Amino acid sequence: xxxxxxxxxxxxxxxxxxxxxxxxxxxALDLLIEEMALRDKPATIADLSQxxxxxxxxxxxxxxxxxxxxxxxxxxxxxxxxxRSTYFILILPNRHHDYLVCTQCGRISEVDMACPVxxxxxxxxxxxxxxHIYHELEFFxxxxxxxxxxxxxxxxxxx
Amino acid sequence: xxxxxxxxxxxxxxxxxxxxxxxxxxxALDLLIEEMALRDKPATIADLSQxxxxxxxxxxxxxxxxxxxxxxxxxxxxxxxxxRSTYFILILPNRHHDYLVCTQCGRISEVDMACPVxxxxxxxxxxxxxxHIYHELEFFxxxxxxxxxxxxxxxxxxx
DNA sequence: ATACATGCAAACATTTTGCTTTGGC
DNA sequence: GCCAAAGCAAAATGTTTGCATGTAT
Numbered sequence: 547x548x549x550x551x552x553x554x555x556x557x558x559x560x561x562x563x564x565x566x567x568x569x570x571x572x573x574a575l576d577l578l579i580e581e582m583a584l585r586d587k588p589a590t591i592a593d594l595s596q597x598x599x600x601x602x603x604x605x606x607x608x609x610x611x612x613x614x615x616x617x618x619x620x621x622x623x624x625x626x627x628x629x630r631s632t633y634f635i636l637i638l639p640n641r642h643h644d645y646l647v648c649t650q651c652g653r654i655s656e657v658d659m660a661c662p663v664x665x666x667x668x669x670x671x672x673x674x675x676x677x678h679i680y681h682e683l684e685f686f687x688x689x690x691x692x693x694x695x696x697x698x699x700x701x702x703x704x705x
Numbered sequence: 706x707x708x709x710x711x712x713x714x715x716x717x718x719x720x721x722x723x724x725x726x727x728x729x730x731x732x733a734l735d736l737l738i739e740e741m742a743l744r745d746k747p748a749t750i751a752d753l754s755q756x757x758x759x760x761x762x763x764x765x766x767x768x769x770x771x772x773x774x775x776x777x778x779x780x781x782x783x784x785x786x787x788x789r790s791t792y793f794i795l796i797l798p799n800r801h802h803d804y805l806v807c808t809q810c811g812r813i814s815e816v817d818m819a820c821p822v823x824x825x826x827x828x829x830x831x832x833x834x835x836x837h838i839y840h841e842l843e844f845f846x847x848x849x850x851x852x853x854x855x856x857x858x859x860x861x862x863x864x
Numbered sequence: 865a866t867a868c869a870t871g872c873a874a875a876c877a878t879t880t881t882g883c884t885t886t887g888g889c
Numbered sequence: 890g891c892c893a894a895a896g897c898a899a900a901a902t903g904t905t906t907g908c909a910t911g912t913a914t
Binding site (some may be wrong): 727728729731732733734737763764766767772789 | 892893895896897898903904905906
Binding site for chain 2 (some may be wrong): 634682684
């Protein structure tokens with residue numbers, strides 16, 4: 547869990563990073579970072595801008611534009627979870643996760659494993675000539691609830 | 706490369722599989738399978754329905770509805786490549802690929818490697834209670850063309 | 865004071881659905 | 890003949906942009 551002061555310093559860090567690149571620290575930016583940090587889960591533009599914190603204070607278009615900038619500057623990561631809309635998640639140190647998505651109901655859980663793909667990225671950069679490679683890995687399947695009426699878990703341990 | 710007779714038997718196989726589930730073999734279905742098999746690359750609904758083969762013979766809505774069915778029945782796989790639209794690819798035996806996508810220009814190349822994730826799927830099924838798990842893995846980065854003006858390749862060997 | 869950022873509203877692209885007609889079985 | 894599939898066209902959804910105004914620096 548994230549304490550209030552952690553949050554402040556996180557917002558500060560991100561704002562600093564962005565300021566160096568000519569962006570300004572605005573109320574909407576701080577609120578968006580706060581919202582994403584507290585969720586710490588993939589969220590759509592709608593999810594975010596409809597949250598109490600943001601709905602009162604800024605327009606969806608602003609959220610959209612902020613997310614685009616944050617993505618460009620490597621602060622958030624975009625995910626395609628086979629929903630009609632795009633998901634975003636804040637990039638936090640030591641917090642990369644892969645996801646397991648139910649193709650039936652759309653439920654998203656985190657997969658808690660040492661991701662076996664990281665090590666390939668450097669290799670792939672050399673082989674392909676691409677720069678700044680990162681990956682996105684999702685597992686899709688039918689969740690217990692959709693398959694029968696059994697167990698339930700939001701966080702799956704594996705390995 | 707796919708020969709004409711390979712294609713026929715592929716369409717036949719798929720049509721059989723579908724017929725057993727109560728679906729009918731139609732002209733549009735055959736043409737769509739043909740188009741996807743010959744491309745053997747991720748394609749959007751627009752890509753497919755604007756192809757000469759399909760544009761003359763069927764409506765985009767039909768392509769859409771077919772793709773939904775084919776996905777349900779495990780014949781095609783859906784990919785979210787961070788484009789605004791959804792990509793689809795035909796599932797062929799021994800043909801799983803992961804992709805490397807340029808975040809700048811959207812160019813899609815295949816990553817030719819022994820995918821290190823396959824083996825985790827069974828383990829994850831046990832741990833999570835999900836059924837029929839499969840995965841989607843993409844790498845994103847800046848391609849050589851977008852980064853400077855160097856090399857170019859549509860297929861990257863690695864490992 | 866000067867941009868960059870925002871709000872609001874309109875434009876866009878793509879997906880999704882309704883309804884009638886066609887065609888596979 | 891019956892029911893799934895196709896065609897056409899309209900609606901829904903989510904993204905993106907234009908422009909006037911507000912605000913961080």
